[in-house]
Amino acid sequence: MVGDARRRTAGQAGRRRADGVVLGSRPAYSVRLPVPPRPQPPVPAERTVPWLRVAAAYSWRLILVGAVVYGVFSVLGSFQLIAVALFLALVVTSVLRPPTDLLARLLPRPLSVAVTLVGSLLLLLALLALVGSSVAGESARLEGEFRGGVHRIEEWLQRPPFRLGPGALSALQRQVAHYVSTHRETLLSSAVDELGRVVELVTGGALALFASVFFLYSGEQLWGWARDRLLPSGARPVWDRAGRAAWRTFAGYTRGIIIVAATNAVLVGVGLLVLRVPLALPLTLLEFFAAFVPLVGSPVALGIATVVALAGRGPLTAAGVLVLIVVIGQLEGHVLHPLVMSWAVRLHPLVVAVSVIAGSIVAGVIGAVVAVPLVSVVWAVLNALRRTPA
Numbered sequence: 001m002v003g004d005a006r007r008r009t010a011g012q013a014g015r016r017r018a019d020g021v022v023l024g025s026r027p028a029y030s031v032r033l034p035v036p037p038r039p040q041p042p043v044p045a046e047r048t049v050p051w052l053r054v055a056a057a058y059s060w061r062l063i064l065v066g067a068v069v070y071g072v073f074s075v076l077g078s079f080q081l082i083a084v085a086l087f088l089a090l091v092v093t094s095v096l097r098p099p100t101d102l103l104a105r106l107l108p109r110p111l112s113v114a115v116t117l118v119g120s121l122l123l124l125l126a127l128l129a130l131v132g133s134s135v136a137g138e139s140a141r142l143e144g145e146f147r148g149g150v151h152r153i154e155e156w157l158q159r160p161p162f163r164l165g166p167g168a169l170s171a172l173q174r175q176v177a178h179y180v181s182t183h184r185e186t187l188l189s190s191a192v193d194e195l196g197r198v199v200e201l202v203t204g205g206a207l208a209l210f211a212s213v214f215f216l217y218s219g220e221q222l223w224g225w226a227r228d229r230l231l232p233s234g235a236r237p238v239w240d241r242a243g244r245a246a247w248r249t250f251a252g253y254t255r256g257i258i259i260v261a262a263t264n265a266v267l268v269g270v271g272l273l274v275l276r277v278p279l280a281l282p283l284t285l286l287e288f289f290a291a292f293v294p295l296v297g298s299p300v301a302l303g304i305a306t307v308v309a310l311a312g313r314g315p316l317t318a319a320g321v322l323v324l325i326v327v328i329g330q331l332e333g334h335v336l337h338p339l340v341m342s343w344a345v346r347l348h349p350l351v352v353a354v355s356v357i358a359g360s361i362v363a364g365v366i367g368a369v370v371a372v373p374l375v376s377v378v379w380a381v382l383n384a385l386r387r388t389p390a
Contacts, residue, residue, distance in 0.1 A: 081200055084366055085204040086207075087370060088208035089212040093215040099116050113213060117212070249380035250373055257291070261291035268324065271324045275321065276313060278313070283305045283308065286301045286305075292369055293365070294352050295349070298329070299325060305321050355371040359371025
């Protein structure tokens with residue numbers, strides 16, 4: 001029996017050794033070292049043309065920005081009257097806000113708003129009445145001068161280098177008269193459409209005046225209401241900073257462009273009076289409003305003044321107006337804009353030119369006027385969003 005027990009014990013031990021387990025020892029584990037990954041060969045495009053990846057990264061961002069800008073202009077084009085009225089209201093607010101705040105120290109806020117708005121309207125109407133009276137008072141003399149000026153232009157075109165004969169000029173006059181007679185109905189319908197434009201202009205002016213009253217009276221409260229109701233609580237401080245930066249940029253740009261336009265108008269008016277160009281006061285007012293279109297408006301207005309000088313005073317006076325165009329352009333580009341626009345966002349001249357052309361393509365003259373301040377405001381908002389609060 002003892003021998004059987006020993007054989008059974010030896011058999012169990014043999015089975016345990018066959019299973020790989022020995023009594024009184026720890027189970028053995030096989031340790032496998034991790035195999036290092038094989039280095040992958042670089043992609044040929046990443047090794048040879050790294051600029052392609054950078055260009056692709058910027059391309060989709062530029063496409064996204066372009067789509068957003070196009071969408072904004074498309075929406076503004078669909079609601080053009082409202083958009084223009086609100087833009088004018090913001091312009092009026094940026095100009096009249098400092099005198100309104102100054103009067104609010106002495107008068108109640110509603111009365112100060114009424115005084116500044118009514119006073120500015122009376123000043124504008126007085127200026128327009130002065131221009132109208134000057135044109136009406138000189139109408140008889142201007143008619144004779146322009147008839148003589150047209151005759152002088154015909155004689156000038158007959159001399160070198162143009163050498164246009166009397167027959168060519170007479171044929172041109174007959175073509176113009178024939179076009180007017182054959183397209184009389186089209187011109188009449190265009191005039192009726194322009195009357196509709198006048199009605200829209202009056203409606204937009206009334207809406208701009210109505211909105212500017214509330215912007216001047218409670219602009220801070222309107223911004224606070226929009227910020228608290230439309231934005232989540234976590235995003236309010238950041239967007240509040242961005243909104244205030246946008247308003248500072250817009251107000252600075254508007255005040256700066258008004259100062260530049262007024263300076264240009266004064267210089268042009270003095271030059272036209274010295275050269276004795278007819279309609280000097282209306283041309284001065286035209287130069288003031290044309291200066292709101294950067295890089296383009298002022299030369300166009302002075303080009304019209306050159307044509308008037310050529311018809312009214314002759315080629316020598318027209319040459320003097322051309323010299324005036326060059327002098328004022330250099331003064332505006334190298335002195336007035338860097339000095340006056342220092343508090344607003346300063347954009348590169350190429351950016352200004354592209355913005356004006358793109359705005360004019362999308363929305364005509366209104367787009368050309370709105371493009372530069374819109375780009376300035378967007379740039380200011382992006383800078384404000386990138387900055388972290390101190």
